[in-house]
Amino acid sequence: MKHITIDFKKYTSIHIGGKHKxxxxxxxxxxxxxxxxxxxxxxxxxxxxxxLAILGDQFDYILQKxxxxxxxxxxxxxxxxxxxxxxxIANMEFLAKLPGNIGGLTKMxxxxxxxxxxxxxxxxxxxxxxxxxxxxxxxYRHTDINDIIYEVVFELSFGFDIEKQKMFTQMRNNQPNLxxxxxxxxxxxxxxxxxxxxxxxxxxxxxxxxxFSSIHANFLVNLGGGTYDEAIKLIKLAKDKVQQxxxxxxxxxxxxx
Numbered sequence: 001m002k003h004i005t006i007d008f009k010k011y012t013s014i015h016i017g018g019k020h021k022x023x024x025x026x027x028x029x030x031x032x033x034x035x036x037x038x039x040x041x042x043x044x045x046x047x048x049x050x051x052l053a054i055l056g057d058q059f060d061y062i063l064q065k066x067x068x069x070x071x072x073x074x075x076x077x078x079x080x081x082x083x084x085x086x087x088x089i090a091n092m093e094f095l096a097k098l099p100g101n102i103g104g105l106t107k108m109x110x111x112x113x114x115x116x117x118x119x120x121x122x123x124x125x126x127x128x129x130x131x132x133x134x135x136x137x138x139x140y141r142h143t144d145i146n147d148i149i150y151e152v153v154f155e156l157s158f159g160f161d162i163e164k165q166k167m168f169t170q171m172r173n174n175q176p177n178l179x180x181x182x183x184x185x186x187x188x189x190x191x192x193x194x195x196x197x198x199x200x201x202x203x204x205x206x207x208x209x210x211x212f213s214s215i216h217a218n219f220l221v222n223l224g225g226g227t228y229d230e231a232i233k234l235i236k237l238a239k240d241k242v243q244q245x246x247x248x249x250x251x252x253x254x255x256x257x
Contacts, residue, residue, distance in 0.1 A: 008045045014181040015222050017045035023053040028150050030127045038104035042181045042255050046228050049257040069154040073103025090157045091120045093164040103149040109138050125151035141186045176213040178221040185250040194218035200241035207233050
């Protein structure tokens with residue numbers, strides 16, 4: 001199997017991590033001992049991560065067939081959004097300014113508020129074969145998919161909504177511009193994670209080169225030269241304070257490896 005070396009300080013959106021060897025997957029094969037890293041948009045990498053892998057270019061494709069939209073898991077959200085706009089395909093407008101590849105976004109059931117990717121999925125393809133949506137347990141920012149996703153198939157419907165795309169773009173324009181891994185915590189049922197972090201006095205709180213953003217408290221941002229250890233300290237501090245004050249357990253949306 002081919003390996004490449006990735007500098008995760010440059011590769012990840014939060015700009016943290018060292019250089020590590022990563023396996024490149026070129027075929028649909030079981031890879032149970034590997035963690036797929038995707039585009040690195042929600043990753044916090046330690047100095048000793050597990051065995052890492054990335055999908056090769058042959059899993060970067062978009063096809064229309066049998067009234068279905070067939071997308072390789074390595075396809076970026078931006079590429080799929082552009083394709084849908086060009087071909088007047090509906091339901092993918094929520095991908096506007098949502099970074100990542102389709103495999104990673106599917107695994108975490110990504111989206112914004114009531115719009116999430118599983119709403120439009122028909123089935124996925126893994127090394128175990130086709131798995132229909134109804135056979136997957138999924139909920140807010142969660143699925144029980146443990147295998148590598150190689151392909152995602154959506155119901156095909158037409159009528160791209162440019163106003164909806166503008167709405168999603170505007171909603172995400174309120175997010176911080178500093179390097180981050182997106183939302184740090186999933187939103188509990190009772191309150192948003194940002195509200196809870198702000199209420200316990202951690203909005204804008206800094207440790208070293210890392211901080212909870214003063215614009216949106218649920219964004220853990222790298223102010224420059226931030227480290228893994230500083231990020232972990234902030235995450236633990238927020239979880240402890242919210243648990244103490246609200247008796248709510250915050251669950252990470254960021255993936256820590």
